[in-house]
Amino acid sequence: MTSCDSIGTPMATKHLDADLSRTPVDQTKYRSKVRALMYLTASRPDIMHATCYCARYQAQPTEKHLTAVKRIFWYLKDTIHMGLWYPKDTGFKLTAFLDSDYAGCLDLRKSTSIGIQFLGGDKLVSWSSKKQDCTSMSSTEVEYVSLSACCAQVLWMRTQLTYYDFHFDKIHMYCDSKAAIAISCNPV
Template structure:
Protein backbone atom coordinates (compact mmCIF):
# COMPACT_ATOMS: atom_id res chain seq x y z
CA UNK A 1 0.00 0.00 0.00
CA UNK A 2 2.90 2.38 0.59
CA UNK A 3 3.36 5.20 3.05
CA UNK A 4 0.36 7.02 4.49
CA UNK A 5 0.18 10.48 2.90
CA UNK A 6 -3.49 11.47 3.27
CA UNK A 7 -6.07 10.29 5.81
CA UNK A 8 -9.51 11.80 6.61
CA UNK A 9 -8.48 15.23 5.39
CA UNK A 10 -5.12 15.15 7.20
CA UNK A 11 -1.98 15.40 5.10
CA UNK A 12 0.81 13.26 6.52
CA UNK A 13 4.44 13.79 5.53
CA UNK A 14 6.74 11.09 6.84
CA UNK A 15 10.38 12.10 6.97
CA UNK A 16 13.52 10.48 8.31
CA UNK A 17 13.44 12.46 11.56
CA UNK A 18 9.68 12.61 12.19
CA UNK A 19 6.14 13.08 10.95
CA UNK A 20 4.41 16.35 9.97
CA UNK A 21 0.60 16.52 10.04
CA UNK A 22 -1.26 19.42 8.41
CA UNK A 23 -4.52 20.26 6.64
CA UNK A 24 -3.37 22.65 3.91
CA UNK A 25 -5.74 21.29 1.24
CA UNK A 26 -8.74 21.35 3.57
CA UNK A 27 -7.95 24.93 4.62
CA UNK A 28 -7.72 26.05 0.98
CA UNK A 29 -11.07 24.38 0.30
CA UNK A 30 -12.93 26.10 3.17
CA UNK A 31 -11.34 29.49 2.46
CA UNK A 32 -12.64 29.20 -1.10
CA UNK A 33 -16.03 27.75 -0.09
CA UNK A 34 -17.27 30.41 2.31
CA UNK A 35 -18.20 33.89 1.25
CA UNK A 36 -18.35 34.86 4.94
CA UNK A 37 -22.13 34.52 5.18
CA UNK A 38 -22.81 31.17 6.84
CA UNK A 39 -21.36 31.45 10.36
CA UNK A 40 -22.59 28.04 11.60
CA UNK A 41 -20.96 26.09 8.74
CA UNK A 42 -17.82 28.17 9.05
CA UNK A 43 -17.46 27.31 12.74
CA UNK A 44 -18.13 23.63 12.02
CA UNK A 45 -15.38 23.62 9.40
CA UNK A 46 -12.99 25.36 11.78
CA UNK A 47 -13.78 22.79 14.50
CA UNK A 48 -12.53 20.06 12.17
CA UNK A 49 -9.45 22.10 11.29
CA UNK A 50 -8.28 22.30 14.91
CA UNK A 51 -7.25 18.63 14.65
CA UNK A 52 -3.93 19.88 13.30
CA UNK A 53 -4.06 23.56 14.32
CA UNK A 54 -3.96 24.03 18.12
CA UNK A 55 -3.10 27.70 17.54
CA UNK A 56 -6.75 28.46 16.73
CA UNK A 57 -8.41 26.05 19.15
CA UNK A 58 -9.27 28.53 21.90
CA UNK A 59 -10.79 31.16 19.63
CA UNK A 60 -12.74 28.64 17.55
CA UNK A 61 -14.16 27.02 20.71
CA UNK A 62 -15.12 30.46 22.04
CA UNK A 63 -17.00 31.18 18.79
CA UNK A 64 -18.63 27.72 18.88
CA UNK A 65 -20.30 28.58 22.19
CA UNK A 66 -22.49 31.05 20.31
CA UNK A 67 -23.10 28.88 17.25
CA UNK A 68 -26.82 28.40 17.96
CA UNK A 69 -27.60 32.13 17.88
CA UNK A 70 -24.63 33.90 16.32
CA UNK A 71 -24.47 37.69 16.24
CA UNK A 72 -22.58 40.09 13.99
CA UNK A 73 -19.70 40.20 16.48
CA UNK A 74 -19.30 36.43 16.18
CA UNK A 75 -19.19 36.64 12.39
CA UNK A 76 -16.47 39.28 12.68
CA UNK A 77 -14.49 37.03 15.04
CA UNK A 78 -14.77 34.09 12.62
CA UNK A 79 -13.67 36.34 9.74
CA UNK A 80 -10.57 37.29 11.77
CA UNK A 81 -9.76 33.61 12.24
CA UNK A 82 -10.09 33.01 8.49
CA UNK A 83 -7.85 36.02 7.72
CA UNK A 84 -5.22 34.62 10.10
CA UNK A 85 -5.48 31.19 8.46
CA UNK A 86 -5.13 32.70 5.00
CA UNK A 87 -1.82 34.25 6.10
CA UNK A 88 -0.59 31.06 7.84
CA UNK A 89 -1.92 28.15 5.71
CA UNK A 90 0.94 25.65 6.10
CA UNK A 91 1.21 25.32 9.89
CA UNK A 92 0.71 21.87 11.40
CA UNK A 93 1.95 19.42 14.01
CA UNK A 94 5.50 18.01 14.07
CA UNK A 95 6.20 14.70 15.81
CA UNK A 96 9.92 13.97 16.14
CA UNK A 97 11.07 10.34 16.03
CA UNK A 98 13.64 10.71 18.81
CA UNK A 99 11.16 11.82 21.49
CA UNK A 100 11.06 9.72 24.71
CA UNK A 101 7.86 7.77 25.48
CA UNK A 102 6.89 9.51 28.72
CA UNK A 103 3.28 10.61 29.28
CA UNK A 104 2.96 14.10 30.82
CA UNK A 105 -0.29 16.04 31.35
CA UNK A 106 -0.88 19.68 32.24
CA UNK A 107 -4.14 21.25 33.34
CA UNK A 108 -5.23 24.68 34.48
CA UNK A 109 -8.44 26.39 35.42
CA UNK A 110 -9.37 30.02 35.80
CA UNK A 111 -11.82 31.25 38.40
CA UNK A 112 -15.03 32.74 36.92
CA UNK A 113 -13.34 33.48 33.62
CA UNK A 114 -16.49 33.51 31.46
CA UNK A 115 -17.92 37.02 31.81
CA UNK A 116 -21.49 36.09 30.86
CA UNK A 117 -22.17 33.40 33.48
CA UNK A 118 -19.09 33.51 35.78
CA UNK A 119 -18.22 29.87 35.07
CA UNK A 120 -14.60 28.76 35.12
CA UNK A 121 -12.72 27.56 32.05
CA UNK A 122 -10.59 24.43 32.15
CA UNK A 123 -7.67 23.89 29.81
CA UNK A 124 -5.28 21.01 29.46
CA UNK A 125 -2.88 19.18 27.21
CA UNK A 126 -1.16 15.82 27.18
CA UNK A 127 2.26 15.02 25.77
CA UNK A 128 3.85 11.69 24.93
CA UNK A 129 7.50 12.66 25.28
CA UNK A 130 7.69 16.02 23.51
CA UNK A 131 4.79 15.14 21.20
CA UNK A 132 1.43 16.80 21.76
CA UNK A 133 -1.21 14.07 21.60
CA UNK A 134 -4.30 15.74 23.07
CA UNK A 135 -5.58 19.13 24.15
CA UNK A 136 -8.85 20.53 25.41
CA UNK A 137 -10.55 23.69 26.56
CA UNK A 138 -13.91 23.44 28.28
CA UNK A 139 -16.20 25.69 30.25
CA UNK A 140 -17.08 24.05 33.58
CA UNK A 141 -20.72 23.10 34.13
CA UNK A 142 -20.86 24.50 37.67
CA UNK A 143 -20.09 27.94 39.05
CA UNK A 144 -17.18 27.69 41.50
CA UNK A 145 -17.18 29.92 44.56
CA UNK A 146 -13.37 30.02 44.87
CA UNK A 147 -10.17 29.33 42.97
CA UNK A 148 -9.64 26.17 45.03
CA UNK A 149 -13.09 24.86 44.14
CA UNK A 150 -12.47 25.58 40.43
CA UNK A 151 -9.24 23.54 40.57
CA UNK A 152 -11.02 20.71 42.47
CA UNK A 153 -13.76 20.55 39.82
CA UNK A 154 -11.04 20.11 37.18
CA UNK A 155 -9.33 17.35 39.15
CA UNK A 156 -12.63 15.58 39.79
CA UNK A 157 -13.72 15.72 36.16
CA UNK A 158 -10.33 14.59 34.79
CA UNK A 159 -9.46 12.01 37.41
CA UNK A 160 -12.78 11.20 39.09
CA UNK A 161 -12.19 7.44 39.12
CA UNK A 162 -8.73 7.82 40.64
CA UNK A 163 -10.04 10.18 43.36
CA UNK A 164 -12.78 7.72 44.33
CA UNK A 165 -10.36 4.81 44.57
CA UNK A 166 -8.02 6.74 46.87
CA UNK A 167 -10.78 7.83 49.32
Template sequence: MVFKTAKHNLTPNVGCDTKPAGTPLAINHGITPDEKGELIDATLYRGMIGSLMYLTASRPDIMFATCLCARYQSKLRVSHLIAVKRILRYLKGTLELGLWYPNDDNFELTAYSDSDYGGCKRDFKSTSAGCQFFGNRLVTWQCKKQTSVSTSTCEAEYIAAASCCSQII
Protein backbone atom coordinates in the same frame (compact mmCIF):
# COMPACT_ATOMS: atom_id res chain seq x y z
CA MET B 1 -4.99 17.64 3.92
CA VAL B 2 -5.58 20.03 6.83
CA PHE B 3 -3.44 22.67 5.10
CA LYS B 4 -5.75 22.43 2.06
CA THR B 5 -8.84 22.66 4.27
CA ALA B 6 -7.53 25.76 6.05
CA LYS B 7 -6.63 27.43 2.77
CA HIS B 8 -9.99 26.45 1.22
CA ASN B 9 -11.93 27.97 4.14
CA LEU B 10 -9.94 31.18 4.07
CA THR B 11 -10.57 32.03 0.44
CA PRO B 12 -14.31 32.84 0.49
CA ASN B 13 -14.60 33.92 4.12
CA VAL B 14 -11.64 36.22 4.70
CA GLY B 15 -10.40 37.40 1.33
CA CYS B 16 -6.92 37.70 -0.12
CA ASP B 17 -6.28 41.32 0.85
CA THR B 18 -7.03 40.93 4.57
CA LYS B 19 -4.14 41.38 6.99
CA PRO B 20 -3.41 38.24 9.10
CA ALA B 21 -4.16 38.47 12.83
CA GLY B 22 -1.44 37.77 15.40
CA THR B 23 -3.74 35.88 17.79
CA PRO B 24 -7.01 33.93 17.37
CA LEU B 25 -8.84 36.25 19.81
CA ALA B 26 -8.46 39.91 20.66
CA ILE B 27 -7.12 40.54 24.17
CA ASN B 28 -10.46 41.91 25.40
CA HIS B 29 -12.55 39.84 23.01
CA GLY B 30 -15.91 40.66 24.56
CA ILE B 31 -17.71 37.75 22.90
CA THR B 32 -21.05 37.87 24.67
CA PRO B 33 -24.71 37.40 23.81
CA ASP B 34 -24.99 40.69 21.91
CA GLU B 35 -28.65 41.76 22.10
CA LYS B 36 -28.29 45.07 20.26
CA GLY B 37 -26.14 44.13 17.27
CA GLU B 38 -27.32 43.43 13.76
CA LEU B 39 -28.52 39.87 13.10
CA ILE B 40 -26.58 37.74 10.59
CA ASP B 41 -27.18 34.59 8.53
CA ALA B 42 -26.86 31.54 10.79
CA THR B 43 -25.97 29.23 7.88
CA LEU B 44 -22.75 31.11 7.06
CA TYR B 45 -21.69 31.32 10.72
CA ARG B 46 -22.39 27.66 11.47
CA GLY B 47 -20.52 26.56 8.34
CA MET B 48 -17.48 28.57 9.42
CA ILE B 49 -17.66 27.12 12.96
CA GLY B 50 -17.92 23.58 11.55
CA SER B 51 -14.82 24.11 9.42
CA LEU B 52 -12.91 25.54 12.37
CA MET B 53 -13.96 22.62 14.60
CA TYR B 54 -12.53 20.25 11.98
CA LEU B 55 -9.25 22.17 12.03
CA THR B 56 -8.97 21.95 15.84
CA ALA B 57 -8.05 18.27 15.38
CA SER B 58 -4.59 19.39 14.28
CA ARG B 59 -4.46 23.01 15.48
CA PRO B 60 -4.74 23.21 19.29
CA ASP B 61 -3.85 26.92 19.09
CA ILE B 62 -7.36 27.74 17.84
CA MET B 63 -9.24 25.38 20.17
CA PHE B 64 -10.26 27.90 22.86
CA ALA B 65 -11.27 30.65 20.43
CA THR B 66 -13.26 28.24 18.26
CA CYS B 67 -15.10 26.68 21.23
CA LEU B 68 -15.87 30.13 22.61
CA CYS B 69 -17.40 31.23 19.30
CA ALA B 70 -19.27 27.92 18.98
CA ARG B 71 -21.22 28.73 22.15
CA TYR B 72 -23.15 31.38 20.23
CA GLN B 73 -25.15 29.49 17.60
CA SER B 74 -28.48 31.27 18.04
CA LYS B 75 -29.29 34.98 17.85
CA LEU B 76 -26.10 35.54 15.91
CA ARG B 77 -24.83 39.09 15.63
CA VAL B 78 -22.15 40.83 13.61
CA SER B 79 -19.83 40.83 16.66
CA HIS B 80 -19.83 37.01 16.64
CA LEU B 81 -19.01 36.90 12.92
CA ILE B 82 -16.15 39.36 13.43
CA ALA B 83 -14.68 37.05 16.11
CA VAL B 84 -14.87 34.02 13.79
CA LYS B 85 -13.30 35.99 10.94
CA ARG B 86 -10.44 36.95 13.26
CA ILE B 87 -9.71 33.24 13.81
CA LEU B 88 -9.66 32.77 10.05
CA ARG B 89 -7.31 35.76 9.67
CA TYR B 90 -5.05 34.18 12.31
CA LEU B 91 -5.04 30.94 10.32
CA LYS B 92 -4.11 32.89 7.20
CA GLY B 93 -0.88 34.00 8.89
CA THR B 94 -0.09 30.59 10.40
CA LEU B 95 -0.85 28.09 7.63
CA GLU B 96 2.50 26.37 8.20
CA LEU B 97 1.71 25.47 11.84
CA GLY B 98 0.47 22.04 12.80
CA LEU B 99 1.42 18.96 14.77
CA TRP B 100 4.76 17.28 14.21
CA TYR B 101 5.75 13.93 15.72
CA PRO B 102 9.52 13.32 15.72
CA ASN B 103 10.91 9.81 15.95
CA ASP B 104 12.65 9.61 19.33
CA ASP B 105 12.80 7.27 22.32
CA ASN B 106 11.47 9.66 24.95
CA PHE B 107 8.44 7.92 26.52
CA GLU B 108 7.81 10.38 29.33
CA LEU B 109 4.17 11.34 29.91
CA THR B 110 3.60 15.00 30.81
CA ALA B 111 0.28 16.74 31.37
CA TYR B 112 -0.73 20.34 32.02
CA SER B 113 -4.06 21.80 33.09
CA ASP B 114 -5.41 25.29 33.69
CA SER B 115 -8.67 27.09 34.22
CA ASP B 116 -10.00 30.61 34.30
CA TYR B 117 -12.00 31.39 37.41
CA GLY B 118 -15.46 32.59 36.42
CA GLY B 119 -14.34 33.42 32.89
CA CYS B 120 -17.81 33.41 31.36
CA LYS B 121 -19.38 36.74 32.30
CA ARG B 122 -22.89 35.48 31.53
CA ASP B 123 -23.10 32.58 34.00
CA PHE B 124 -19.72 32.86 35.80
CA LYS B 125 -18.69 29.32 34.92
CA SER B 126 -15.00 28.61 34.45
CA THR B 127 -13.32 27.03 31.44
CA SER B 128 -10.99 24.04 31.92
CA ALA B 129 -8.15 23.33 29.54
CA GLY B 130 -5.46 20.68 29.40
CA CYS B 131 -2.86 19.12 27.18
CA GLN B 132 -0.97 15.85 27.37
CA PHE B 133 2.44 15.11 25.89
CA PHE B 134 4.02 11.73 25.21
CA GLY B 135 7.69 12.62 25.09
CA ASN B 136 7.87 15.82 23.06
CA ARG B 137 4.69 15.01 21.15
CA LEU B 138 1.35 16.60 21.91
CA VAL B 139 -1.13 13.74 21.80
CA THR B 140 -4.36 15.11 23.33
CA TRP B 141 -5.80 18.44 24.35
CA GLN B 142 -9.13 19.70 25.58
CA CYS B 143 -10.95 22.91 26.35
CA LYS B 144 -14.38 22.78 27.99
CA LYS B 145 -16.67 25.04 29.93
CA GLN B 146 -17.21 23.61 33.41
CA THR B 147 -20.71 22.38 34.25
CA SER B 148 -20.94 24.09 37.64
CA VAL B 149 -20.00 27.46 39.08
CA SER B 150 -16.79 27.22 41.13
CA THR B 151 -16.74 29.02 44.46
CA SER B 152 -12.98 29.62 44.37
CA THR B 153 -9.99 29.64 42.07
CA CYS B 154 -8.74 26.51 43.82
CA GLU B 155 -11.96 24.63 43.06
CA ALA B 156 -11.83 25.66 39.38
CA GLU B 157 -8.21 24.46 39.16
CA TYR B 158 -9.05 21.12 40.84
CA ILE B 159 -11.86 20.51 38.35
CA ALA B 160 -9.47 21.25 35.48
CA ALA B 161 -6.81 18.94 36.99
CA ALA B 162 -9.36 16.13 37.43
CA SER B 163 -10.43 16.48 33.80
CA CYS B 164 -6.79 16.38 32.70
CA CYS B 165 -6.10 13.27 34.80
CA SER B 166 -9.14 11.47 33.42
CA GLN B 167 -7.84 12.15 29.92
CA ILE B 168 -4.55 10.44 30.83
CA ILE B 169 -6.28 7.36 32.23
Protein backbone atom coordinates in the same frame (compact mmCIF):
# COMPACT_ATOMS: atom_id res chain seq x y z
CA MET C 1 -9.43 37.44 3.38
CA THR C 2 -6.71 38.13 0.82
CA SER C 3 -6.27 41.73 1.94
CA CYS C 4 -6.55 41.20 5.69
CA ASP C 5 -3.92 42.48 8.10
CA SER C 6 -1.53 40.24 10.01
CA ILE C 7 -2.84 39.04 13.38
CA GLY C 8 -0.83 37.37 16.16
CA THR C 9 -3.51 35.57 18.20
CA PRO C 10 -6.67 33.66 17.30
CA MET C 11 -8.79 35.56 19.83
CA ALA C 12 -8.80 39.03 21.36
CA THR C 13 -8.28 39.28 25.10
CA LYS C 14 -11.80 40.63 25.64
CA HIS C 15 -14.20 37.73 26.14
CA LEU C 16 -17.35 37.29 24.06
CA ASP C 17 -20.84 37.58 25.49
CA ALA C 18 -24.36 36.92 24.19
CA ASP C 19 -24.55 40.45 22.70
CA LEU C 20 -28.36 40.35 22.33
CA SER C 21 -28.70 44.04 21.40
CA ARG C 22 -26.57 43.84 18.26
CA THR C 23 -27.22 42.94 14.63
CA PRO C 24 -27.92 39.22 14.14
CA VAL C 25 -26.19 37.33 11.31
CA ASP C 26 -27.23 34.27 9.31
CA GLN C 27 -27.03 31.23 11.60
CA THR C 28 -26.35 28.83 8.73
CA LYS C 29 -23.29 30.72 7.50
CA TYR C 30 -22.00 31.25 11.04
CA ARG C 31 -22.41 27.56 11.90
CA SER C 32 -20.70 26.58 8.66
CA LYS C 33 -17.65 28.69 9.52
CA VAL C 34 -17.54 27.35 13.10
CA ARG C 35 -17.90 23.78 11.78
CA ALA C 36 -14.91 24.32 9.46
CA LEU C 37 -12.87 25.66 12.38
CA MET C 38 -13.87 22.68 14.57
CA TYR C 39 -12.58 20.39 11.82
CA LEU C 40 -9.28 22.27 11.79
CA THR C 41 -8.82 21.87 15.55
CA ALA C 42 -7.86 18.23 14.90
CA SER C 43 -4.52 19.46 13.55
CA ARG C 44 -4.38 23.00 14.96
CA PRO C 45 -4.78 22.89 18.75
CA ASP C 46 -3.78 26.56 18.94
CA ILE C 47 -7.26 27.56 17.75
CA MET C 48 -9.17 25.16 20.02
CA HIS C 49 -10.02 27.62 22.79
CA ALA C 50 -11.08 30.45 20.48
CA THR C 51 -13.14 28.10 18.30
CA CYS C 52 -14.94 26.53 21.26
CA TYR C 53 -15.69 29.99 22.59
CA CYS C 54 -17.25 31.03 19.27
CA ALA C 55 -19.20 27.76 19.08
CA ARG C 56 -21.10 28.73 22.24
CA TYR C 57 -22.99 31.42 20.33
CA GLN C 58 -24.31 29.42 17.37
CA ALA C 59 -27.95 29.80 18.46
CA GLN C 60 -27.99 33.62 18.14
CA PRO C 61 -24.81 34.84 16.45
CA THR C 62 -24.25 38.56 15.95
CA GLU C 63 -21.77 40.68 14.02
CA LYS C 64 -19.50 40.65 17.08
CA HIS C 65 -19.38 36.84 17.05
CA LEU C 66 -18.81 36.73 13.29
CA THR C 67 -15.90 39.15 13.69
CA ALA C 68 -14.38 36.79 16.28
CA VAL C 69 -14.73 33.86 13.85
CA LYS C 70 -13.16 35.89 11.04
CA ARG C 71 -10.27 36.75 13.36
CA ILE C 72 -9.53 33.02 13.74
CA PHE C 73 -9.44 32.64 9.95
CA TRP C 74 -7.11 35.66 9.69
CA TYR C 75 -4.86 34.06 12.29
CA LEU C 76 -4.87 30.80 10.30
CA LYS C 77 -3.90 32.68 7.13
CA ASP C 78 -0.85 34.12 8.91
CA THR C 79 0.14 30.81 10.54
CA ILE C 80 -0.48 28.43 7.65
CA HIS C 81 2.96 26.88 8.21
CA MET C 82 2.05 25.73 11.74
CA GLY C 83 0.69 22.31 12.68
CA LEU C 84 1.48 19.18 14.62
CA TRP C 85 4.89 17.57 14.24
CA TYR C 86 5.74 14.09 15.52
CA PRO C 87 9.47 13.35 15.21
CA LYS C 88 10.48 9.73 15.64
CA ASP C 89 12.90 8.34 18.20
CA THR C 90 11.86 10.45 21.18
CA GLY C 91 10.76 8.94 24.47
CA PHE C 92 7.29 8.06 25.67
CA LYS C 93 6.98 10.10 28.84
CA LEU C 94 3.38 11.15 29.48
CA THR C 95 3.05 14.77 30.68
CA ALA C 96 0.00 16.98 31.20
CA PHE C 97 -0.57 20.72 31.57
CA LEU C 98 -3.79 22.41 32.60
CA ASP C 99 -5.20 25.83 33.17
CA SER C 100 -8.54 27.52 33.59
CA ASP C 101 -10.13 30.93 33.62
CA TYR C 102 -12.24 31.99 36.56
CA ALA C 103 -15.79 32.94 35.46
CA GLY C 104 -14.61 33.64 31.92
CA CYS C 105 -18.07 33.14 30.40
CA LEU C 106 -19.62 36.57 30.82
CA ASP C 107 -23.16 35.27 30.30
CA LEU C 108 -23.27 32.44 32.87
CA ARG C 109 -20.18 33.27 34.98
CA LYS C 110 -18.85 29.77 34.34
CA SER C 111 -15.20 28.93 33.90
CA THR C 112 -13.35 27.14 31.11
CA SER C 113 -10.98 24.20 31.64
CA ILE C 114 -8.06 23.81 29.27
CA GLY C 115 -5.84 20.73 29.23
CA ILE C 116 -3.07 19.40 27.00
CA GLN C 117 -1.20 16.10 27.14
CA PHE C 118 2.17 15.27 25.61
CA LEU C 119 3.98 12.00 24.90
CA GLY C 120 7.75 12.14 24.89
CA GLY C 121 7.77 15.68 26.17
CA ASP C 122 7.14 17.28 22.79
CA LYS C 123 4.48 15.25 20.96
CA LEU C 124 1.08 16.80 21.62
CA VAL C 125 -1.46 13.97 21.56
CA SER C 126 -4.54 15.33 23.33
CA TRP C 127 -6.02 18.73 24.03
CA SER C 128 -9.32 20.16 25.19
CA SER C 129 -11.10 23.40 26.01
CA LYS C 130 -14.44 22.97 27.76
CA LYS C 131 -16.81 25.16 29.72
CA GLN C 132 -17.21 23.73 33.21
CA ASP C 133 -20.64 22.39 34.15
CA CYS C 134 -20.56 23.96 37.62
CA THR C 135 -20.39 27.57 38.75
CA SER C 136 -17.42 27.87 41.09
CA MET C 137 -17.06 30.15 44.08
CA SER C 138 -13.27 30.59 43.90
CA SER C 139 -10.37 30.35 41.49
CA THR C 140 -9.02 27.45 43.56
CA GLU C 141 -12.21 25.49 42.96
CA VAL C 142 -12.02 26.24 39.23
CA GLU C 143 -8.42 24.99 39.05
CA TYR C 144 -9.31 21.89 41.09
CA VAL C 145 -12.15 21.02 38.67
CA SER C 146 -9.69 21.47 35.77
CA LEU C 147 -7.15 19.31 37.56
CA SER C 148 -9.75 16.59 38.02
CA ALA C 149 -10.80 16.66 34.34
CA CYS C 150 -7.17 16.57 33.16
CA CYS C 151 -6.40 13.72 35.56
CA ALA C 152 -9.33 11.70 34.20
CA GLN C 153 -8.02 12.20 30.65
CA VAL C 154 -4.48 11.20 31.66
CA LEU C 155 -5.69 8.06 33.44
CA TRP C 156 -7.72 7.07 30.37
CA MET C 157 -4.66 7.63 28.15
CA ARG C 158 -2.49 5.56 30.50
CA THR C 159 -5.00 2.70 30.32
CA GLN C 160 -5.09 2.86 26.52
CA LEU C 161 -1.31 2.94 26.25
CA THR C 162 -0.94 -0.19 28.42
CA TYR C 163 -2.64 -2.09 25.58
CA TYR C 164 0.41 -1.16 23.47
CA ASP C 165 2.78 -2.24 26.25
CA PHE C 166 3.64 1.28 27.43
CA HIS C 167 3.53 1.52 31.22
CA PHE C 168 3.73 4.72 33.25
CA ASP C 169 4.40 4.73 36.99
CA LYS C 170 4.54 8.49 37.38
CA ILE C 171 2.78 11.02 35.21
CA HIS C 172 3.75 14.66 35.63
CA MET C 173 0.84 17.10 35.70
CA TYR C 174 1.50 20.83 35.80
CA CYS C 175 -0.98 23.25 37.37
CA ASP C 176 -0.43 26.92 38.20
CA SER C 177 -2.53 26.93 41.39
CA LYS C 178 -0.72 26.02 44.61
CA ALA C 179 -4.04 25.79 46.46
CA ALA C 180 -5.52 23.30 43.96
CA ILE C 181 -2.35 21.20 44.13
CA ALA C 182 -2.51 21.22 47.94
CA ILE C 183 -6.15 20.08 47.88
CA SER C 184 -5.41 17.30 45.40
CA CYS C 185 -2.49 16.05 47.52
CA ASN C 186 -4.56 16.06 50.71
CA PRO C 187 -8.20 15.25 49.88
CA VAL C 188 -10.68 15.71 52.70
